[in-house]
Amino acid sequence: MSADTRQDLNSSRAPMSQKAQQVTPSGSDAAGYIGGLVSVNIDGKDHKVPLGTTILEAARQVGIKIPTLCHHPDLCVAGVCRMCVVEVENQRALQAACAYPVTAPLKVKTHTAKVRQARRHVIDLLLSTHYGECYSCKRNNNCELQTLAQEHGVDFYRFGHVTESQYPIDRSSYSVIRDPDKCVLCRRCVRTCIDVQEVGVLEAVGRSDKTRIGTYLDKPLGDVVCINCGQCINRCPTGALHANDASDEVWRAIDDPKKHVVIQTAPSPRAGIGECFGLEPGTPMTYQMNTALKLCGFNKVFDTNFSADLTIIEEGTELLMRLYKALVKNEPVALPQFTSCSPGWVKYLEHFYPEYIPNLSSAKSPQQMFGAVIKTYYAKLNNIDPKDIVTVALMPCSAKKFECNRPEMDSSGFKDVDYGLTTRELAQMIKEAGINLPDMPKGEFDDPFGTATGSGVIFGATGGVMEAALRTVIELVTGAKVESLFENANIAPVRGFDGVRYVELPLPEVAPDVIPLLAHLIPSWDFLKGATLKVAVAHGTANAKKVMENIKAGGQFSQCHFIEFMACPGGCIGGGGQPIPTSPEIRKARARAIYEEDAACEVRKSHENPAVLKLYGDFFTDGPCGHLSHKLLHTHYTARGKFIG
Amino acid sequence: MLVGQQQRLQDDIRALVERFGRKRSALIPVLQELQNAHTTISDFAMQVVADELSIHPAEVYGVTSFYAFLRQESRGRFVFRLCGTISCELSGKSRVARQLENDLGIRFGETTADGRFGLEWASCLGMCDQGPALLVNDRVYTGVTPEHVHAIIDECKSTFGAHAREAVHS
Numbered sequence: 060m061s062a063d064t065r066q067d068l069n070s071s072r073a074p075m076s077q078k079a080q081q082v083t084p085s086g087s088d089a090a091g092y093i094g095g096l097v098s099v100n101i102d103g104k105d106h107k108v109p110l111g112t113t114i115l116e117a118a119r120q121v122g123i124k125i126p127t128l129c130h131h132p133d134l135c136v137a138g139v140c141r142m143c144v145v146e147v148e149n150q151r152a153l154q155a156a157c158a159y160p161v162t163a164p165l166k167v168k169t170h171t172a173k174v175r176q177a178r179r180h181v182i183d184l185l186l187s188t189h190y191g192e193c194y195s196c197k198r199n200n201n202c203e204l205q206t207l208a209q210e211h212g213v214d215f216y217r218f219g220h221v222t223e224s225q226y227p228i229d230r231s232s233y234s235v236i237r238d239p240d241k242c243v244l245c246r247r248c249v250r251t252c253i254d255v256q257e258v259g260v261l262e263a264v265g266r267s268d269k270t271r272i273g274t275y276l277d278k279p280l281g282d283v284v285c286i287n288c289g290q291c292i293n294r295c296p297t298g299a300l301h302a303n304d305a306s307d308e309v310w311r312a313i314d315d316p317k318k319h320v321v322i323q324t325a326p327s328p329r330a331g332i333g334e335c336f337g338l339e340p341g342t343p344m345t346y347q348m349n350t351a352l353k354l355c356g357f358n359k360v361f362d363t364n365f366s367a368d369l370t371i372i373e374e375g376t377e378l379l380m381r382l383y384k385a386l387v388k389n390e391p392v393a394l395p396q397f398t399s400c401s402p403g404w405v406k407y408l409e410h411f412y413p414e415y416i417p418n419l420s421s422a423k424s425p426q427q428m429f430g431a432v433i434k435t436y437y438a439k440l441n442n443i444d445p446k447d448i449v450t451v452a453l454m455p456c457s458a459k460k461f462e463c464n465r466p467e468m469d470s471s472g473f474k475d476v477d478y479g480l481t482t483r484e485l486a487q488m489i490k491e492a493g494i495n496l497p498d499m500p501k502g503e504f505d506d507p508f509g510t511a512t513g514s515g516v517i518f519g520a521t522g523g524v525m526e527a528a529l530r531t532v533i534e535l536v537t538g539a540k541v542e543s544l545f546e547n548a549n550i551a552p553v554r555g556f557d558g559v560r561y562v563e564l565p566l567p568e569v570a571p572d573v574i575p576l577l578a579h580l581i582p583s584w585d586f587l588k589g590a591t592l593k594v595a596v597a598h599g600t601a602n603a604k605k606v607m608e609n610i611k612a613g614g615q616f617s618q619c620h621f622i623e624f625m626a627c628p629g630g631c632i633g634g635g636g637q638p639i640p641t642s643p644e645i646r647k648a649r650a651r652a653i654y655e656e657d658a659a660c661e662v663r664k665s666h667e668n669p670a671v672l673k674l675y676g677d678f679f680t681d682g683p684c685g686h687l688s689h690k691l692l693h694t695h696y697t698a699r700g701k702f703i704g
Numbered sequence: 705m706l707v708g709q710q711q712r713l714q715d716d717i718r719a720l721v722e723r724f725g726r727k728r729s730a731l732i733p734v735l736q737e738l739q740n741a742h743t744t745i746s747d748f749a750m751q752v753v754a755d756e757l758s759i760h761p762a763e764v765y766g767v768t769s770f771y772a773f774l775r776q777e778s779r780g781r782f783v784f785r786l787c788g789t790i791s792c793e794l795s796g797k798s799r800v801a802r803q804l805e806n807d808l809g810i811r812f813g814e815t816t817a818d819g820r821f822g823l824e825w826a827s828c829l830g831m832c833d834q835g836p837a838l839l840v841n842d843r844v845y846t847g848v849t850p851e852h853v854h855a856i857i858d859e860c861k862s863t864f865g866a867h868a869r870e871a872v873h874s
Contacts, residue, residue, distance in 0.1 A: 259760020266770045273769075275761045276747060283762075702751060703761060 100166045114156035114167055115143055125169055126178065126207055129245035130157045131294055132642045133628065135254060140185075140245050142207065144177050145169045153177055179211050187218040189297075190225060190240035196298040201639055203296035204243060226271065231281030233464045234303055234457040234635075235289060242272055242299040248291035255628060257601040258407065260285045272299075275703050284410045284701050286600065288403035288626045289457030289481075289635015302457045302636055305478040306488050312449040312477070313356040320449045321359040321437075322352055323366070323429045327455035327519035327631040328482035330652035334638040334645075335486035336496045341648030343656055346501035353502065355492045363452070364515025365508040366429035369674070370400065371515075371527050371665035372576075373422040373692050376683035378621050379532065380580055387586045393417035395595075395610070395619040398524050400424045402462035403626025403635075405696065407600045412607050413698035421693040423475075425518065426452045426459055427468050429508075430475030431691040436678045440507065449477045453485050455519070455634035458626065470691050481636025507670060513548075513657035514665040520650040521598035521630035522553040522560065525623040529553070529564065529594070531666045535577070536584050538570025541664070548663055553594070554654075556629060556647070558602035561615065564592040574666075576675060576682055593619045599628040714752055716741060721756045731757060731767060735774050740841075744778045780815045780822030782860045784808070785839040788825040792835035796849070800836050803850035807857055821860070 096107040099117050108117045113136070118125050129140035138158030145156045148166035153174060156167075168174070185204060193199045226239035244263065249272060252261045260283050264273035274283045292300045312318045324345075333342040352360045377396065384390040399405055399420040408415060423431070430452070434445040452459060456479070462468070463476035480488075489496055503509060514530055517523035529550050530541045541548040552562045569584035595616055597606045603624045610617040627633045629646035632653060662668060679688045720737050724730035734753055739745055745768050754761040768774045786792075786801055805811055808821050815822040831837035834846035838856070845856060 253760060253763070259762050262760070262762035262766040264762075264766050264769045266772075273762075273765075275750075275765050701755075 097161050098164045099161050100164075102167070102169055108161055110162060111160045114145060114147075114154070114159045114161060114165070117161060118145075118156065118167070118169060123169055125156045126210065127157060128203060128207065128243065128296055129247060131247050131250075133255060133294065134247060134250040137246050137250065140243070141181050142178060144174055144181075146171050146174055175211075179213070180217075182208050182211055182213055183217040185243050186213065186216055186220060188221055188225075189243065190221045190223070196241065197301040197304070198295075198298035198639075202298060205297075229279050230303070231279030232285060232287065232303065233281070233461040234287035235280055235285065235292060236301055236303050237272075237280060238299050238301070239271055240299075241297045243297055244270060244272065245296055246272070247294040247296065248272060248300060251290045251294050255599055255601055256286070256288060256290055256626070257604045258284060258286050258288075261291060278703065283703055284699075286403045286406040286410065286626060287458035287461040287635075288600070290627060292457060292635050293633075293637065293639055293641045295639075302481050302484065303460055304484050305460065305480055306484045309449075309451050309478050309480060309488070312451075317447055318449050319358050319443050319447055320356070320451060321361060321433055322357045322451040322453055322480075323361045323363045323426070323433075324348060324352070324453040325363040325426070325455060325519065325631065326367075326516045326653055326656070327634060327637065327649065328453050328485065330519065330632060330649040330656075331455060331482050331637045332486050332496065335483065335490075338497060339648070340645040341652040343652045344496055345656065346503070347496055347499035349502035349504060350499040351489050351492075351494045351496050354494055354499075355488060357451070359505045360502075361429065361433075361508045362504045362511045362515070363425050363429060363454075364511030364518070365668070365670055366425040366432065367515035367518045367527070368512055368665035368668040368671045369428050369432070369692070370422055370425045370518075371524075371531050372671060372675075372683050373428075373688060374398065374420045375528050375531050375535075375665075376577060376580065377420055377422060378528070379536075379577070380684060382620060383581050383586065386590075395593075395616070395622050396420055398621075398623045400518065400524055401624060401626045401631075402456070402458040404600065404603060404624040406458065406461070406699070407603065407626060408607075408624075409697055409699040410701050411604070412611075413700055415607070415610075416696045416698055419696055421689075421695065423468070423692055423694045424459075424462065425515075426454060426479070427462065427475045427694070428692050430463070430468070430477075431471050432508075432674070432678075434471040434473045434475065435691060436674065437507070445471065445473045448473075450475070451478045451480060452476045453480050453482070455482050455631045455637045456627075457481060457635040459636075465694075467694055470694075482634075482638055483636060486638070507673070510662070510668060510670045511660075512665055512668045513660035513663035515668075516653055516657045516660065519631040519653045520554075521556065521625050521628075522596045522623065523630060523653070524625075525553045525594055525596050525621070526550045527665055528621065528623075529592075530664045532592070533564070533566075534664060535574060535666060536570060536587055537566055537568055538572075539568070547658070549654075549658075553596050553623075556643070556650075558597065558599060559606055560596045561619075562594050562596075564594070566590050566592060576666075576672075579682060580684065592621075595619050595622045597622065598625040598630050600624075600626050710748060713742070713746070713749055717749065717752045717756060721753075726757055728757065728759060731759070731764065732771075735764070735768065739774060743781060744775055746776070750776075778815070778819060778822075779824070781820050782840055783822040783824065785824055785826035785829075786812075787827075787829040787831065787835065787837040787839070789828045789832070791832040792837055795835040795847075797836040799850050800838070800848050800853060803853040807853055821857070 097110050098107050101118050101123055104121045106121045115125050125143045128142040129137045136158045138155045143156040144153035146168040147154045224240050229237040248261045253259045260274055261272055263270055265271055312320050329345040330343055333344045334340055349360050381392045381396055385392040397419045430450045433450050438445040460479040463479050468475045514527035517526055533541050566587050569588045573581055597603045606616050632649035633641050633646045720734045724733045735745055750764040751761045754764045810816055810823055812823050829837040831846050836848050838845040838848045
């Protein structure tokens with residue numbers, strides 16, 4: 060288990076024996092370090108590992124690869140698939156390397172005849188109930204079962220092969236499609252849903268050969284408390300879970316000459332899409348993608364970062380107004396304010412903490428704001444009938460597909476965003492168009508929304524929304540440059556991958572004047588003089604749950620003013636629509652790409668984005684949180700509750 | 705489900721949770737006791753149990769669907785489980801089985817229309833030296849003969865309904 064998804068040892072459902080292996084104490088006297096080093100001999104290589112290290116981990120350290128299937132670096136040990144069996148000297152039975160902690164000197168052999176045969180049988184047995192063939196599978200060429208079969212020389216079905224579908228495909232969800240016929244029962248999705256996300260929708264149901272991965276009472280996914288985060292998709296080794304692909308509809312819109320198809324691209328897919336074309340994780344493809352999208356046939360390519368900046372202005376204004384109401388007017392206001400950019404988190408709150416809906420910022424997410432602006436301002440500007448505009452959003456996210464289908468997201472009279480595409484789906488579309496993305500020349504975003512700031516870019520990483528908001532709020536309120544407080548305007552305390560982060564920012568001085576954009580809302584900043592801004596960041600809904608429980612109990616986080624929540628571990632860069640696989644290292648690489656793009660931006664603060672300021676000057680003339688902005692850029696939420704009817 | 709019933713179920717579950725603790729490990733005892741009292745573990749009950757133990761309904765469903773003795777739909781107030789293994793077969797299980805089917809008027813795997821009796825096979829009950837063995841709810845009868853069957857059914861009838869003498873099971 061990696062640091063960013065590691066659970067409090069007492070709260071995870073995994074039994075003690077399956078907890079993340081205790082590895083690498085920082086020194087020989089580190090707390091909890093009881094065993095010293097134990098020597099292992101793996102395939103003749105001598106190695107010393109800390110007590111409790113698994114054979115799998117020890118083998119990786121000496122460069123020996125043991126095949127795995129149910130193992131995942133983000134998840135607790137399950138030991139159910141038996142792919143990683145090895146021979147341990149003086150042990151009669153084969154042992155699962157992923158679940159065997161080294162507690163005494165061991166001699167291990169990883170590929171004896173017995174081991175190879177056992178592994179081959181495991182694969183043969185899995186294939187005997189694995190319905191379907193690879194060509195029509197979403198995960199063709201990116202499937203761990205397929206790779207294992209290939210690596211282990213499977214050339215016939217030793218134990219037969221099912222010829223009829225055993226389970227129907229569940230297409231009830233806007234976001235996640237389940238095809239249980241392709242399931243290998245590795246329970247990665249179960250561990251993800253319960254341990255990493257604390258949503259608990261998926262669980263192994265039934266017993267023996269009737270075991271299947273099911274929801275509560277085997278209800279369709281669309282009817283249970285699924286938050287659509289898609290983390291299960293990202294960890295599924297096969298094609299049993301995949302996103303609800305909208306690429307056919309998007310192609311149809313592109314092919315229709317009457318339709319004006321615009322696409323907005325979020326920052327995280329650009330940092331991830333290169334992986335689908337064989338590039339190293341963390342290779343940004345922003346500008347190559349612009350060219351490729353035009354070649355695919357999109358009429359305009361816009362930058363979601365523009366509406367991320369717009370979100371910061373709206374959400375930041377909302378926060379300042381809440382503080383103003385609370386501190387000056389003594390009105391009852393819901394504080395802390397929660398971010399609303401992550402649709403997975405929004406649905407999580409609607410299900411599990413509906414009583415906190417007033418705390419949720421009413422600002423739409425950048426995706427939806429952009430959709431609304433395109434179908435109103437952009438349509439008017441270019442004299443296009445909004446009904447002929449098709450807005451597509453490239454997102455790292457499966458929950459965005461649900462979000463764009465929310466019935467309330469049509470304040471312009473048209474559906475804000477017509478289709479949400481994931482990074483994987485767009486990569487497939489680009490390949491289908493015969494384009495090799497890395498070879499593309501660089502292209503620019505289209506006007507009038509071409510200019511974006513570094514603040515918008517970092518929305519993709521956990522802590523990014525908070526950092527963007529702080530850059531703006533600090534400058535507006537104190538009048539000082541962020542650079543004078545934080546080196547290079549990098550607000551380091553909110554960055555990183557710790558599950559929950561808490562930061563206090565004193566505001567010793569305030570600016571003498573309120574900028575014209577907000578002057579009609581707040582007369583002066585004096586009420587914030589000497590105040591301390593308390594903010595927090597949480598990513599992964601298991602961490603969000605910790606913060607929410609703390610707030611409920613009146614703890615430290617209930618004193619916060621603003622909290623950023625992201626449903627996915629690592630934020631959007633680790634989203635459910637991102638290329639598979641995702642691991643802690645890959646998330647770090649993608650985050651690095653995003654922060655580098657931010658550092659390279661000329662304008663790095665949302666309130667300095669000229670295109671946003673122009674939009675307020677030309678269109679949202681009554682300012683942030685004004686009447687028109689409320690109509691188009693803000694939304695409301697539904698208290699769903701967690702009872703499954 | 706009526707609101708009154710729901711309330712009663714909720715109160716029962718809360719009492720059980722108080723008794724066994726709010727731990728994950730309390731799940732099976734809570735479900736067992738709940739089933740003893742209500743004969744089934746209903747859809748609603750699973751969600752209340754999950755809520756009380758701070759786990760997810762899907763987990764409770766996973767456990768309920770795993771164990772044959774935990775049920776979502778009623779198999780009857782008295783569930784007769786006849787040991788179906790070879791040593792009971794050798795000591796005359798088949799005749800007992802026929803007698804049970806005749807007396808209850810149902811086949812194995814069925815429940816009487818009044819919902820009182822259910823009949824099913826059990827895997828080994830561990831009474832191989834004293835077969836045939838019969839489990840009625842949680843009471844084991846050994847060395848059962850066709851003659852005994854009538855008495856056992858009668859005993860159940862006398863503890864149920866208007867003329868109940870005592871609650872035998874629970």
